[in-house]
Amino acid sequence: MSLKNLVAKTGQLSRFILRLDRIRIPLWLVGISFFTLIVPPAFKELYASQQERDVMAETMQNPAMIAMVGPGDLANYTVGAMTAHQMLLMTAVVAGLMSILLVTRHTRADEEDGRIEMIRSLPAGRLSYLNATLIVSLITCIVLALINGVGLYGLGIESMDLEGSMLYGTALGATALFFAGVTAIFAQLTESSRGTIGYSLAVLLGAYLFRGITDVSNESLSWISPLGWVTKAEVYSANNWWPIVLMVGASFVLFVVANYLNAIRDLERGFMPSKPGRKYASRFLQSPMGLALRLQKTGLIAWAVGMYILGASYGSVFGDMEGFFQSNEMMAQLLQEAEGASLTEQFLPMLMVVITLLATVPPIMAINKLRGEEKKGRLDHLLGRAVSRVELMGGYLIISILNGFVMVSLAAIGLWSAAAAVMDDPLSFSTVYGAAMGYYPAILVMIGVASFIIGFVPKWTNFIWMYVLFSFFVLYLGGLFDFPEWVGKLTPYGFVPQAPIEEVTFMPLFLLSVLGVALIFAGLAGFRRRDLE
Amino acid sequence: MSVLTVKNLTKKFGKFTALDGVNLEVNSGEIFGFIGPNGAGKSTTIRVLLGILKATEGDIKVFGKDAWADAVEIHKRVAYVPGDVNLWPNLTGGEVIDLFVKLRGSNNQSRREELIKKFDLDPTKKCRTYSKGNRQKVALIAAFSSDADLYILDEPTSGLDPLMENVFQECVMDVKKQGKSVLLSSHILSEVEKLCDKVGIIRQGKIIETGSLSELRHLTRTQILVDTKQPITGLSELKGIHEVIESEQGLSFQVDTEEMDEVMKYISQFSIIKIESAPPTLEDLFMRHYEGTETASDTGVGGGK
Numbered sequence: 001m002s003l004k005n006l007v008a009k010t011g012q013l014s015r016f017i018l019r020l021d022r023i024r025i026p027l028w029l030v031g032i033s034f035f036t037l038i039v040p041p042a043f044k045e046l047y048a049s050q051q052e053r054d055v056m057a058e059t060m061q062n063p064a065m066i067a068m069v070g071p072g073d074l075a076n077y078t079v080g081a082m083t084a085h086q087m088l089l090m091t092a093v094v095a096g097l098m099s100i101l102l103v104t105r106h107t108r109a110d111e112e113d114g115r116i117e118m119i120r121s122l123p124a125g126r127l128s129y130l131n132a133t134l135i136v137s138l139i140t141c142i143v144l145a146l147i148n149g150v151g152l153y154g155l156g157i158e159s160m161d162l163e164g165s166m167l168y169g170t171a172l173g174a175t176a177l178f179f180a181g182v183t184a185i186f187a188q189l190t191e192s193s194r195g196t197i198g199y200s201l202a203v204l205l206g207a208y209l210f211r212g213i214t215d216v217s218n219e220s221l222s223w224i225s226p227l228g229w230v231t232k233a234e235v236y237s238a239n240n241w242w243p244i245v246l247m248v249g250a251s252f253v254l255f256v257v258a259n260y261l262n263a264i265r266d267l268e269r270g271f272m273p274s275k276p277g278r279k280y281a282s283r284f285l286q287s288p289m290g291l292a293l294r295l296q297k298t299g300l301i302a303w304a305v306g307m308y309i310l311g312a313s314y315g316s317v318f319g320d321m322e323g324f325f326q327s328n329e330m331m332a333q334l335l336q337e338a339e340g341a342s343l344t345e346q347f348l349p350m351l352m353v354v355i356t357l358l359a360t361v362p363p364i365m366a367i368n369k370l371r372g373e374e375k376k377g378r379l380d381h382l383l384g385r386a387v388s389r390v391e392l393m394g395g396y397l398i399i400s401i402l403n404g405f406v407m408v409s410l411a412a413i414g415l416w417s418a419a420a421a422v423m424d425d426p427l428s429f430s431t432v433y434g435a436a437m438g439y440y441p442a443i444l445v446m447i448g449v450a451s452f453i454i455g456f457v458p459k460w461t462n463f464i465w466m467y468v469l470f471s472f473f474v475l476y477l478g479g480l481f482d483f484p485e486w487v488g489k490l491t492p493y494g495f496v497p498q499a500p501i502e503e504v505t506f507m508p509l510f511l512l513s514v515l516g517v518a519l520i521f522a523g524l525a526g527f528r529r530r531d532l533e
Numbered sequence: 534m535s536v537l538t539v540k541n542l543t544k545k546f547g548k549f550t551a552l553d554g555v556n557l558e559v560n561s562g563e564i565f566g567f568i569g570p571n572g573a574g575k576s577t578t579i580r581v582l583l584g585i586l587k588a589t590e591g592d593i594k595v596f597g598k599d600a601w602a603d604a605v606e607i608h609k610r611v612a613y614v615p616g617d618v619n620l621w622p623n624l625t626g627g628e629v630i631d632l633f634v635k636l637r638g639s640n641n642q643s644r645r646e647e648l649i650k651k652f653d654l655d656p657t658k659k660c661r662t663y664s665k666g667n668r669q670k671v672a673l674i675a676a677f678s679s680d681a682d683l684y685i686l687d688e689p690t691s692g693l694d695p696l697m698e699n700v701f702q703e704c705v706m707d708v709k710k711q712g713k714s715v716l717l718s719s720h721i722l723s724e725v726e727k728l729c730d731k732v733g734i735i736r737q738g739k740i741i742e743t744g745s746l747s748e749l750r751h752l753t754r755t756q757i758l759v760d761t762k763q764p765i766t767g768l769s770e771l772k773g774i775h776e777v778i779e780s781e782q783g784l785s786f787q788v789d790t791e792e793m794d795e796v797m798k799y800i801s802q803f804s805i806i807k808i809e810s811a812p813p814t815l816e817d818l819f820m821r822h823y824e825g826t827e828t829a830s831d832t833g834v835g836g837g838k
Contacts, residue, residue: 530587
C-alpha cells in the first residue's frame, strides 16, 4: 500500500475530529490560558517592589519548593521570573494532561468502542485516523503556544519581553505535544482506553516526580525527565530555546514510532495483552457495597495518596514560614499574634479550606457513582435481584461518608507529619487534626446535597459540582475580593469556625451535621420512591 | 396457580402513556411469550414487574406480593436477564456471575461450572472485552445457575449464535420441567413458537391479543397450495379467501380458519392433484395484527428499552 493510501482522507478526518471537539478543545485552551494570564498581574500587585519579591524568593529557597515547582532564577526574581518559576511547570503538567485525555479519546477509546472499525470500513487509510488525531493535537498545541505567548507579552509587564513570553507559550505547547506523542504510543501498546490514560498519566507523574527528586539532589540528572526540559528553558531569564526545540523534535519521533506501531498491529489488539482476571468473585466482592467499593478502588487509592501528598507538601513549607517570621520583624508586627495561636498556626485555616474543599471531591464522586451506574443501566442487575434500594444507596452513602473522613484525615496527617519534620517548634497533632475535622460536618452537608439531588432531581446530579466550585471561589477568593460575610454563608464551609484562630463552638458543627444527615436520609427516601432510568 | 398477575397496569412518563391498562397472567410451570414491536412497552412492563419503575395505576402481583413494595422478597425467587446487558468493564465474567448469584441469595456452584462449559464462556476475561453475545451469556449463566421460580427474560438471545440459542432453549425447557415459570419477551418468533405455551401481543402500550398458540391460530389463516386437473374458477368470490397467486406449481392462497370447510368442499370439485397446507406461523399472526394499521416499515419486532 502506498503512503498516499495509508493516510487517505486524513484531512477530512482532521476536520471531523476538530468538529467533534469544537467545544472541548477551546475549553481546555481557555482554561489553561486564563490561569496563565491572571497570575502575573496578581504578582505585580502583591509583590510590587523588588524588595518584596526578594523576600518571596527567600521563601522559595528550600528543597520542598524546588521539588514542587522546580528551580528558578531566584537571584533576579522579577515578576517574569517569578511567573515562570511558580507557574510554568504546573501549567505544563496540566497541558500534558489535556493532551493525554484528548489523544486517548480519539485513539484507543474510539477503537475500543468500534468507531475506528467504522472509519476503516470507509475509503480512509489505515493510519489516517491516528494522524488526523495527531494533526489536531499539533494545531491545539500551536494555538496554545500562541495564545499564551502573545497573551503574556500583551500584559505589558516590564520584565516579560516578547522572546520570553513566546518561549513560555512554546514550552507549554511543546509539553502538550510531547505527551500527545506519549499517549499515541500507549494507545498502540495497551488494549483499553483506561490503560492508555493510566500509563500516560504514570509517565507524566513519573516525569514530574523524577524531576523533583533530581532537581533537589542532582540537577544534571533531571535532563532525563522531559519536564526537566521545561524548567531548563529558564524562561524570562536565560531564555534557552534549545531544550524546547529538543522537546518538539522528540515529540515528532514519538509520532513516527506511534505510526509504525499502529501499522504493524491488528485493529483492537495491543502489544501489552490484558492479563486474565479472577475466575471467581472474592468473598469481599459479593455484596452491593463490596461491588460499589471494588468499582471505585483504583480512584479511591489514587485520591488517598494524592490527599496525603497535598497535605505533606503544604506541611513542608511550614518550616520556612517559621524561619521567615522569626527573621522578619516587620511582618511579625503586621500580623499581630492572635490569642493562643502562633503566627504559623494562623496559616492553618486558609490551608484547611483548600484541603477540605479538595477532600470533598472524592466523597461526592463516590455517591455520584450511583447515578452513573443508573445511567449505564447497571443498577437493574442488582435491583432485579434480592437487593433493596435502601441497601444499594446505603452502601454508596456509607462509602462516601467514610471516604470523606479518610480523605480529610490523610491530608491532615500528611500536613502534620511534614510540618513536624521541618519545624523547630512543631504544631501539635490535635491542633492540625482538629482544624481539619472541623470541616467534616460541612463535607457531610455536601454529601447530603448530592444524595438529595440523586433522590429527587437525578437529572441535575452534576449541579453539585457547580456548588463545590462556587464554595471554592467564595472561600478562596472571598478574602481577596472582600465579599460581604453573607456570601460566605451560602456554603456550609462558611459556618465552620476557623480553628485555631477562632474558638471552636459546638453548635454550628452540630447543626451542620444534623443538616447533612437529614439531607442524606431525605435523599434515600427520594431514591426509594422514584422511577429508575 | 398464577405466579404473576397484572391487572389494569398503566404507566405514564409525564404526559406520555407508555402502558395503558395492561393485563397479564402467568401460571406456574408456564412459559409465556411476550411479543410486540419496538417501543410497544415490553421492557417497560418488565421493569414495572421488577419494581424498577413504579406503576402509575394498576395491581401488579408476583407470587401474590406487590411488585413495588415487596420487590426484594420477590426478587429472591426471580431471575432476570435484560436485553441490553451492560456489565462493569473492569470485572471479569466469572466475578459478575458470582456476584449476581450471591445477590439473589442462592448458590449452585456445580450448575455454574456446567453452564459456563455449555455456553462456552471464558470467565477470566474482563467484561469490557466481551462481545454483546458474551455479555448476554454472562447474564444467562447467572440467571440459570440460580434456583429461581420465575425467570424474566427480556430478549435474551438477540446476540447469541444459533448454537447458543439451542443451549438457551434447552435451559428454558429444563426449568419448565422443574415446574418453574418463564416470561420470555422476544423478537425471534420461531423461538417463541417453539418454547411458549401462551403468548401475549402488546402494541402501543395495550395487550391486543393473548392466549395459547392454538387459540390464537384460530384467528388466523392457513396457507394452501393446490394443483387441480381443471382450473379453479370463482375462488376469490368465496368468503375468507386472501392473496390468491397463480404459479407454475398451482394456485396458492390463504384461508381464514373458520371458512376452511367451505373452501375445501369447493375446491375438491376441481379434482385435486396435490395439496399442501402450512399452519399459520406466529409471524403471519403478528404481521396480520399490524396490517392496515401501520405502514410496512413499522411492523418490525423487538427492540431495546
